[in-house]
Amino acid sequence: xxxxxxxxxxxxxxxxxxxxxxxxxxxxxxxxxxxxxxxxxxxxxxxxxxxxxxxxxxxxxxxxxxxxxxxxxxxxxxxxxxxxxxxxxxxxxxxxxxxxxxxxxxxxxxxxxxxxxxxxxxxxxxxxxxxxxxxxxxxxxxxxxxxxxxxxxxxxxxxxxxxxxxxxxxxxxxxxxxxxxxxxxxxxxxxxxxxxxxxxxxxxxxxxxxxxxxxxxxxxxxxxxxxxxxxxxxxxxxxxxxxxxxxxxxxxxxxxxxxxxxxxxxxxxxxxxxxxxxxxxxxxxxxxxxxxxxxxxx
Amino acid sequence: xxxxxxxxxxxxxxxxxxxxxxxxxxxxxxxxxxxxxxxxxxxxxxxxxxxxxxxxxxxxxxxxxxxxxxxxxxxxxxxxxxxxxxxxxxxxxxxxxxxxxxxxxxxxxxxxxxxxxxxxxxxxxxxxxxxxxxxxxxxxxxxxxxxxxxxxxxxxxxxxxxxxxxxxxxxxxxxxxxxxxxxxxxxxxxxxxxxxxxxxxxxxxxxxxxxxxxxxxxxxxxxxxxxxxxxxxxxxxxxxxxxxxxxxxxxxxxxxxxxxxxxxxxxxxxxxxxxxxxxxxxxxxxxxxxxxxxxxxxxxxxxxxxxxxxxxxxxxxxxxxxxxxxxxxxxxxxxxxxxxxxxxxxxxxxxxxxxxxxxxxxxxxxxxxxxxxxxxxxxxxxxxxxxxxxxxxxxxxxxxx
Numbered sequence: 001x002x003x004x005x006x007x008x009x010x011x012x013x014x015x016x017x018x019x020x021x022x023x024x025x026x027x028x029x030x031x032x033x034x035x036x037x038x039x040x041x042x043x044x045x046x047x048x049x050x051x052x053x054x055x056x057x058x059x060x061x062x063x064x065x066x067x068x069x070x071x072x073x074x075x076x077x078x079x080x081x082x083x084x085x086x087x088x089x090x091x092x093x094x095x096x097x098x099x100x101x102x103x104x105x106x107x108x109x110x111x112x113x114x115x116x117x118x119x120x121x122x123x124x125x126x127x128x129x130x131x132x133x134x135x136x137x138x139x140x141x142x143x144x145x146x147x148x149x150x151x152x153x154x155x156x157x158x159x160x161x162x163x164x165x166x167x168x169x170x171x172x173x174x175x176x177x178x179x180x181x182x183x184x185x186x187x188x189x190x191x192x193x194x195x196x197x198x199x200x201x202x203x204x205x206x207x208x209x210x211x212x213x214x215x216x217x218x219x220x221x222x223x224x225x226x227x228x229x230x231x232x233x234x235x236x237x238x239x240x241x242x243x244x245x246x247x248x249x250x251x252x253x254x255x256x257x258x259x260x261x262x263x264x265x266x267x268x269x270x271x272x273x274x275x276x277x278x279x280x281x282x283x284x285x286x287x288x289x290x291x292x293x294x295x296x297x298x
Numbered sequence: 299x300x301x302x303x304x305x306x307x308x309x310x311x312x313x314x315x316x317x318x319x320x321x322x323x324x325x326x327x328x329x330x331x332x333x334x335x336x337x338x339x340x341x342x343x344x345x346x347x348x349x350x351x352x353x354x355x356x357x358x359x360x361x362x363x364x365x366x367x368x369x370x371x372x373x374x375x376x377x378x379x380x381x382x383x384x385x386x387x388x389x390x391x392x393x394x395x396x397x398x399x400x401x402x403x404x405x406x407x408x409x410x411x412x413x414x415x416x417x418x419x420x421x422x423x424x425x426x427x428x429x430x431x432x433x434x435x436x437x438x439x440x441x442x443x444x445x446x447x448x449x450x451x452x453x454x455x456x457x458x459x460x461x462x463x464x465x466x467x468x469x470x471x472x473x474x475x476x477x478x479x480x481x482x483x484x485x486x487x488x489x490x491x492x493x494x495x496x497x498x499x500x501x502x503x504x505x506x507x508x509x510x511x512x513x514x515x516x517x518x519x520x521x522x523x524x525x526x527x528x529x530x531x532x533x534x535x536x537x538x539x540x541x542x543x544x545x546x547x548x549x550x551x552x553x554x555x556x557x558x559x560x561x562x563x564x565x566x567x568x569x570x571x572x573x574x575x576x577x578x579x580x581x582x583x584x585x586x587x588x589x590x591x592x593x594x595x596x597x598x599x600x601x602x603x604x605x606x607x608x609x610x611x612x613x614x615x616x617x618x619x620x621x622x623x624x625x626x627x628x629x630x631x632x633x634x635x636x637x638x639x640x641x642x643x644x645x646x647x648x649x650x651x652x653x654x655x656x657x658x659x660x661x662x663x664x665x666x667x668x669x670x671x672x673x674x675x676x677x678x679x680x681x682x683x684x685x686x687x688x689x690x691x692x693x694x695x696x697x698x699x
Binding site for chain 2: 063064065066079083084085088089147148152153154168170248249252253254259262263264265266267
């Protein structure tokens, strides 16, 4: 019988022993110490920086130097609520987020369904790798690649040219294509996981009860997979709401992210106030998603 | 037991939250005052020899520049021992933000940045005794309101240039000589989505330059001093241009270069650098860049040291290097601008470079309006009714829509 090396317990009375006894006798302190570092990161770094951001939305700027001045004012909120451009841009961003979510849901569902219920084990593994591979590529590389594809001398127009057609790719439509491409893996994977969880016995029961494929699909599969679709939509919606790099590269239209990026130097408090808009919208979206049981599907 | 742990955790979170927020709020005291018209930067040597020695110890200099400004960097590093790290600024506002981070030793500031930096004391005036090449700087460039304050020179002039009208000669008539090609209704309808515009509020001045020539009743004289009526007219013109589908390049010259190469943009405003890059490309892109008959905006840039630079000695050596004839010749041809040290004219590969870029021809610069920060004081008998930097920036967000 091999002897298993056992650590020698520290001798009684030593500092190490006293410390371990202390923690044994005070489990709450033990818990506190264990949680201290991650909580500190969450609270100080994450919430703290959010707090500073929101605090700066109440400050003013010097009209000449654009330096932030620590005078309390509600002007920034007044500006984003009253100036039409901020409302228009916010609405445009929400619409884009919705369109991207819809497109991704429609594209992802068949792929995820095939992966979850039709493909053989080997094909499924290959497909999972294929779906994940674009995530290995750098975001900027993908965005610039799409810029080239969509541009006047790019692949799309090269294909349409002989047909006498022209596609103005560097536009809102082009941006919609780019976002749909970028976030598709984030929609496919939750739906795939959700569809996989549906027990085959339910589908067999539905068939036994006389349901044909379409009925089974609409009345059994879809309702069960819907929370997973909502879970995936959280990614596509919130990622589109905040993105500023792709809109800057693909289109000249302003979105929430680009406006914040453009004015952050000279009107930082207004940018901070404006950043509350996507925060509020996404929180509302998450509350709805929670109601639809999406969190259980993540 | 579990209930107690949860409660402990909740109290811990609350405690940390309150603690963190109070630290943050306490740290939000007033700002420090700026100013200090002293050429003293902490760590700067007191003689040329000392500066050289200290620079070798510093070993590096971090500068914010316009893309393409730094030239003959390897020679500089070999001669002084200072490694050069450059950061391209997208706009003057961007450059000011970068300098304020405190991570850089200096900046090549255009007039609309330098005025603000001088006023707040972010940049220190220069002691020209420590910059031997300063003696060769053109008289006409010295003592301007964008590079000096109260008679003290702030920084070292770098070079000046116009914002050109650049167009692809295979899409736009070669005889084009006017800005109307990007402002006129008929032209907007023709070139709409292929117009390339600099994405910064300072471009409002370009609209004002056009209005100065085409709508003289508005009475625009200085395109940076616009009262309400003039400002509104410029904004309306810019909104029309935006609505026609103009493309905006955000100080990221690579984006504009790509647009012209692919034909996504065929006419617009540019810096000479993009023109040099496009014509030097392989194969060269057929473009022409001109100063239109209405005149144009331009810039006269100055290398300024950050008042709290970490490497002030290397920065001084860098400034001296950038106005040496060799570096001036390199940047004049590499970027496409007029040098300020006319000794460079004998060193350019193209012997006519200085003539082509009007380095010594002051009359050519008379209808070029250098970038400067708009302020409320109109500088004439209108008083303090002109639009400020803040107004310009707010208007630009609206124009972009």
